[in-house]
Amino acid sequence: MAELTETSRVHALVDALGRKLDGKPAAAQTYRRRRAVAYNALEYAVELEVLPSNPLGKVRRKRGQQPVQQVDRRTVVNPRQARELLNAVTYVGGWDRASGRRLRAFYGCLYYAALRPGEALGLRQSDCTLPEEGWGRIDLEETRPVAGKAWTDSGETHDRRGLKQRSKGEVRHVPIPPPLVRMLREHLEEFGTAEDGRLFSSERGNVVAASSYSRVWKRARELALVPAQVSSVLAARPYDLRHAGVSQWLNSGVPAPEVAARAGHSVDVLLKIYAKCIDGQEQEMNDRIMRGLGEEDGELGG
Template sequence: MRQALRNWAFVVPRPEQRTAPSDVRLALRWAERASRPLTDLMDPAVMRAVLQALRLKQDGTVAAAETQRHQRMTLVNAVRYAIEQGMLRGDPIANVSWRIAKTVKQVDPRVVANPAQARSLLCAVSYVGSHRRARGRRLVGLFAGMYYAGLRPEEAVAVTLPDCVLPAEGWGRAILHITRPQAGKKWTDTGRLHDECGLKGRPLGDTRPVPLPPELVAQWRESVLTFGTADDGRLFFNERGGILASSTYDRVWHEARELALPPGLLSTPLAARPYDLRHSALSTWLNAGVDPTEVAERAGNSVEVLMTKYAKCLYGRATIANQRIEALLDEYD
């Protein structure tokens, strides 16, 4: 049913139903018969039930606040379109008082890799695939950006050389302003696999400067010297110069874990996904005593979300705080 609705009913332009497989046609006909009239949304009780359903995931648990917000905006846009088309006489959402249930999913400390483990994993990436195809070697810098600079995968995929300062020595800098999330050809305005979007949670065109540690600068410089850049200046790309698909770097990462981790750790959640490199970076910075405001600025998060999300990954903070308080009090003895 979900596949039928996603691939045949909820796409524009909508494919001819007669060209769909028989099981898809049956599913769509059933959905049409089982669906309630759109005007039922004018009943506040019905509208509230719809809004309540938006709070939940498929397994019945509460979805993240950002997911709820996104789903509500999708519903709002659909309702506005229905009003424009004369299918609804008013806005049914305006009659219902409803708030997004605030939830913040905390990072599991078991996914966080320490610096030694992270370096071992990055080294293992370079051994994935043959040397000629360089399936792993061309992605070392991509994963290094997630760990050393705390980049999100869709940010790392979109980094371009003109937006970077990569000195021969010392720290560098990258100016982030676009992301390349993977949505699917049917769901992008261009008909391509990836959309070009702004930074997460920021207005389109906004930028975020990110300092690059010397170790990362060296890896990115080496990547440019070895593989060059894509036609649009992207540092990381597939063998044909296209945008990296998440399935591509996911496969490489899983193979690298098998090379780098001993059996006892391979079965654990340690760095199970590329995104866990970002979690590892932010946890490392916070535990190193970097000011949370600075960490939040580099990561593109709010301080509140940062400290709540990584609360379980902070070790020894109470001891450090106690020592600082004690030292301050001792000055006045």
């Protein structure tokens, strides 16, 4: 504690908070979470009069240290690629274990409803409105992120929490398109639910482990993509399906406030993260510029 009264020590702490174990920069969200934990711990030290004041409040992160927050557009699949990947999932695991088919609707929720993996894992049948025709709806109120048995009150690997950046008990309403409605209805017909009503579970009824759905996804990419794409960052993680879903909404012209509400973001964070992915109207914008220059009417000449 005494060393933290030296500014150089505090700068070293801030730098460590922003790096992974391999020394590479951590994601901005990871840094913010770590800094919040460290700040609260030091506040407790101030309360115990071990420190005169919180040293983190006096030190700012260097501008050059800030990791890029935007989604890499190279990871975002187009609708055709997304459909091919979701179909390829059903071929993973063979017909005896059905590991891929059991997870197809899970991945579908990440793409068509832009759910986070933890939100999809906590999804229950009672949260879903699935009509025989037309659009349905998902009413989210719980997420099951991986925390580790040592860090949950229940002793389970997956914690039970409310939605990210929302008050406890607050519900997020997400309209879902017919393809996802059909996918969920087929999933319920074939696999049913876990004892607590969750849609997605392992063969033993447990919460699906991140290692399991990541392993199935890796195999599905090998089946659906060409070798050059498999070795690229295109849809490298299941979470990239959420990025693709949000990007598709924005590129389809859905207003940012509506996209933010469905995805569980604030508008400013949404536009900051997905700024480089809003490129669906590039040719249209180019045409507008050319019309403004008078090129379309031949006014500029050769």
